[in-house]
Amino acid sequence: MWRKWRKKKIVESKKISEELDGAKTVAIAGHVRPDGDCVGSCMAMMGYLKDNFKQLAEVDVYLEEIPDCFHILRGVDQINHSCEEEKTYDLFIALDCADKARLGGAVKYFDSAAHTLCYDHHISNPGFADKNYIYPDSSSTAEVIYHVMEDDKITKETAEALYTGLVHDTGIFQYSCTRPETLEIAANLLRKGIDGNYISDTTFSEKTYVQNQILGRALLESILVLDKTCIVSGVRQKDMGFYGVKATDLDGIVSQLRLTKGVETAIFLHELAPLTYKVSLRSKSYVDVSVIAAAFGGGGHVRAAGCTMHGTFHDVVNSLTEKIEIQMKEKAGA
Ligand SMILES: [Mn+2]
Missing domain, CATH: 3.10.310.30 (Diaminopimelate Epimerase; Chain A, domain 1)
Incomplete structure (x- = not known):
């Protein structure tokens, strides 16, 4: 099943609006020890869903504690760091997570969700969700999920989160995973009026x-x-x-x-x-x-x-x- 999904070209992946399929509650989670792409992708997905789909009663993000530098992103104060609460969701979206075990405590919400989706760029991802969109040629999960969003529905705050994901997995557009599409997306995000230098400096380059x-x-x-x-x-x-x-x-x-x-x-x-x-x-x-x-x-x-x-x-x-x-x-x- 997952092989079929995996073979699809990114341009063919459905927009996230078509994946919601009547869902009212959504859980989003990334991998344990979250990095910039993981945090950025989760914040971008949460922001995009909350901004554009008012029918969603709940959009919850589950992540372990995040590095302080990511506190510049909108919505990080709403992240659930504990998975104690018993809840079931209509849809679970796994982001930047190469295998199910790396979801950490959030795996219980994955297991109990009615439907599961996975967006990722790790070549080792076996496709553990109901639907899997895994693109090993993409620089980052932020790049993967940009394609399932509509550009005109991306706010400045969501753009900041996506840009953070791009910056971290490409080492500020230096690593070999940086491809023309990556820079085209970065350009579109900069056009939203975000401060790219500020994001690169404060979340990536600066060291204590x-x-x-x-x-x-x-x-x-x-x-x-x-x-x-x-x-x-x-x-x-x-x-x-x-x-x-x-x-x-x-x-x-x-x-x-x-x-x-x-x-x-x-x-x-x-x-x-x-x-x-x-x-x-x-x-x-x-x-x-x-x-x-x-x-x-x-x-x-x-x-x-x-x-x-x-x-x-x-x-x-x-x-x-x-x-x-x-x-x-x-x-x-x-
Ligand atoms: Mn990544």
Whole structure:
């Protein structure tokens, strides 16, 4: 079933107005540890539905705690961070979520909803909803859902949320997932009168003092392996305690590592617990890190992916570099 949906071109996906199908109550949720695309897409969808479909009695968003920088977006104060309440919805919309388990606590509303929809751009998404619109070539879920909205019904506030999603998943339109369509959408959103620079600076570029400190520490302690084509660094729990940083303060470190000249792949390990690491992987031009992350139970995109691994720092790095080396040898032999 999902394959049929997946094959559809984005221009052929129905507008969201046609998907509501008499629904009166809608729940929207993204993935655990929400990022800019996840928060932006959820806020944009909520805003668009509330602004244009007065017949909807309830439009509720469920997300875990969000980073402070996203508090500039309209509607974030209405996000439900708890999934305690027993409610059933006519329609559940999953956004930017590659698998059902990553919905976190909101999965119970997904399971009990009369109908479910999924909009996403993760290549690893198996299509877990009744209807799935998954476009791995899209830069972001914000890009996917822009196409199911009517441009003239997008308010300035919804445009700000969509733009945030684009900015975060493209690294301010720098990553290779940025395509002509992405910039066309960004242009349309800027025409709504939004302040694109302000959104990029406050939600993406700016770092707190401790974020810069931990970034500096990670860069200082990085090592080059695989004939200097792979850069590796990590942050241990005791370092996080020393600098007083949270997990979200580590966002962006792996991207900075990736920018090292001569490097194809960047590996960043965040120690979650003794012998347990959250692994972030990035590549520049040919290593498919989504395959490597998937081999260790994770997922993501061709140039950006992640997983959780167990073992010592060196064991984890060795397991990862072994897989990277296989791909590099294949490339060299090709
Ligand atoms: Mn995304």
